[in-house]
Amino acid sequence: MWQFTWDFVIAKVAKPLLGAHDLLVDVKNRRLINGEDFGSFPCTLSSFPTTTLSCALWASSEFSCLLGEFPDLTRPTFSTADTKHGVQHHIPMTGPPVHARRLDLAKLAAEKTEFANMGRPGIVHHSISSWTSPLHMVPKPNGGCQPSGDYHLLNDVTTPNRYPVLHMQDFSVRLVGKVIFSKVDLVQGYHQVLVRPEDVPKMAVITPFGLFKFLCMSFELKNAAQAFQCLMASVLRDLTFLFVYLDDILVTSDCKNRLSQHGYIVNPAKCQFGLPSINFLCHYITKNGAIPLPSKVAAVTDFPWPHTTKALQEFLGIVNLYHRLSPTQPICSGPSRVRLPTMLSTGRQTLAKTFVDTKQILVNTTMLAHPLHSAPIALTTNALDYSVSAIHEQLVGGVWRPLAFFSRQIHPNEQNYSMFDRKLLGLYLAAGEPPVQGICRPQAIGLHHVYDS
Numbered sequence: 142m143w144q145f146t147w148d149f150v151i152a153k154v155a156k157p158l159l160g161a162h163d164l165l166v167d168v169k170n171r172r173l174i175n176g177e178d179f180g181s182f183p184c185t186l187s188s189f190p191t192t193t194l195s196c197a198l199w200a201s202s203e204f205s206c207l208l209g210e211f212p213d214l215t216r217p218t219f220s221t222a223d224t225k226h227g228v229q230h231h232i233p234m235t236g237p238p239v240h241a242r243r244l245d246l247a248k249l250a251a252e253k254t255e256f257a258n259m260g261r262p263g264i265v266h267h268s269i270s271s272w273t274s275p276l277h278m279v280p281k282p283n284g285g286c287q288p289s290g291d292y293h294l295l296n297d298v299t300t301p302n303r304y305p306v307l308h309m310q311d312f313s314v315r316l317v318g319k320v321i322f323s324k325v326d327l328v329q330g331y332h333q334v335l336v337r338p339e340d341v342p343k344m345a346v347i348t349p350f351g352l353f354k355f356l357c358m359s360f361e362l363k364n365a366a367q368a369f370q371c372l373m374a375s376v377l378r379d380l381t382f383l384f385v386y387l388d389d390i391l392v393t394s395d396c397k398n399r400l401s402q403h404g405y406i407v408n409p410a411k412c413q414f415g416l417p418s419i420n421f422l423c424h425y426i427t428k429n430g431a432i433p434l435p436s437k438v439a440a441v442t443d444f445p446w447p448h449t450t451k452a453l454q455e456f457l458g459i460v461n462l463y464h465r466l467s468p469t470q471p472i473c474s475g476p477s478r479v480r481l482p483t484m485l486s487t488g489r490q491t492l493a494k495t496f497v498d499t500k501q502i503l504v505n506t507t508m509l510a511h512p513l514h515s516a517p518i519a520l521t522t523n524a525l526d527y528s529v530s531a532i533h534e535q536l537v538g539g540v541w542r543p544l545a546f547f548s549r550q551i552h553p554n555e556q557n558y559s560m561f562d563r564k565l566l567g568l569y570l571a572a573g574e575p576p577v578q579g580i581c582r583p584q585a586i587g588l589h590h591v592y593d594s
Contacts, residue, residue: 249349252278255288256353264332268354270342290346292361302364304371309422310465310545312384312391313431316511320428322419323392326411330388331369332357391421423462430508430542433463441503446496460499465545466506468532510535510542518544520586522567524560527551529567533575547571 163176172181259265274295278286327333336344336358344355344362358365366387373385384391413419417427424431440459447453460467513535522531530548534541549570551563558566568586 251286252276252288252348253350255286256348256350259288264329264357265353265355268342268345268352270345270352270354272343273345273347273352276346276348288346289361290344290355290359292344292359292363295343296363299363302367304367306366306370307384307386309386312386312422312424313426313509313511315381315384316393316426316428317513318428319393319511320417321393322416322421322426323414324412324419324421325390325392327388327390331360331365334358334369334372386422389422391419391426430510431466432508433466433503433506437462438503438506442500444500446493460503463503463506464548466509467502467548468507468530468546507543507546509544510537512544513537520568520571522564522571522586524551524563524567526556529563529570531567531571533571547574 165174165176167174167181168186170181171186172183174181256265272295275291277289277291279289281287334357336356341354341356344359346353346355358368360366369387370385373387373390377383377385377390382393419426420434423434423437425434437459441456444456444459445452447456516535516537519534519536519541520531521534522529524530528548528550530546532546533544535544536542547567547570549567551558551566555563555566
């Protein structure tokens with residue numbers, strides 16, 4: 142049986158755990174040996190509850206003890222015999238086999254180490270497949286590299302799976318009235334899904350030291366997200382106090398044994414239990430609502446002026462992640478909403494103010510309230526020369542609280558509309574994108590007007 146590789150921490154303790162009082166344990170001969178004069182004393186073997194060492198991961202020992210009742214949840218194994226959920230990833234294909242390109246030898250030592258680590262728990266095996274894909278080494282934040290297959294050619298000939306993946310913004314659907322939050326993270330979640338035996342040869346990866354096949358699903362594969370979301374939904378769909386987005390699980394109520402029954406493996410180092418606030422899917426969640434993570438806001442405010450298209454795309458990616466929390470988006474309106482090379486060629490004078498304003502808007506984002514399905518909903522829209530915007534609100538306790546913001550650039554032909562027609566266009570577009578799943582149609586709509594004095 143394959144054994145999982147653990148990372149150990151060496152601790153300096155005041156008293157030795159082994160050899161205390163100069164006594165040596167001789168299990169084979171069933172005796173204790175005095176370390177000074179080597180005298181021995183006969184003993185009797187008997188069973189006794191084991192004592193384990195664990196990290197203090199949470200402030201309350203209640204959740205640590207609860208996790209200790211299910212040791213299989215934190216014991217990583219990817220063996221075929223140990224899989225209980227029975228879900229397998231299928232790769233239906235059309236077209237010829239995929240062949241590989243030659244691989245750079247610069248990272249050979251790191252590649253061998255990573256494949257050895259994945260081979261022990263049974264994630265990869267040696268292969269003689271006629272299908273091959275090149276190996277791609279993805280840099281890790283800690284300086285290491287994560288090997289992955291470059292499956293873009295395989296994905297091109299793979300039949301798509303249309304299983305729906307949940308929208309990230311829907312995590313707040315059932316958070317009204319919740320004050321305690323927990324987060325469960327799975328150990329190498331995608332690797333906990335086995336690939337059908339007839340599809341394993343298609344995942345072969347070529348390396349300078351051999352051909353390897355992945356027995357477990359890889360996140361680079363087409364349909365991997367759909368297959369994993371289907372697995373999670375089949376196990377946890379009836380638990381209304383959970384929100385499951387791929388391998389991230391947000392818990393707002395008691396759940397003890399469902400994961401253990403289906404053979405899931407959780408990562409205690411990334412789990413959080415019994416907290417009044419929590420970080421989940423790039424949002425900071427409290428009982429009152431959700432705001433952007435402070436680390437993401439700091440990344441935007443400290444972002445330097447983009448000199449390349451890639452840098453500008455990175456900046457826009459962070460900003461657009463929180464577009465539902467921003468009342469306005471200068472980077473998406475006016476002349477700045479043009480092709481990226483054109484934006485970079487126009488220079489600092491044209492875009493400097495827009496760049497700074499966008500940073501400030503993300504700093505001043507509004508906390509979005511958790512939706513209350515019985516509360517009245519209102520939709521208010523506004524229009525500018527280059528964009529339309531709207532806000533979804535709900536009435537709670539006599540106060541209108543924002544649920545989400547909407548904005549979109551209008552097309553050149555739509556810029557010929559009158560201001561009133563543009564606002565109606567914004568109303569139509571915003572109504573087609575409800576803030577979260579399950580929110581009913583608004584009971585009130587409004588068009589925002591600004592009159593000159």
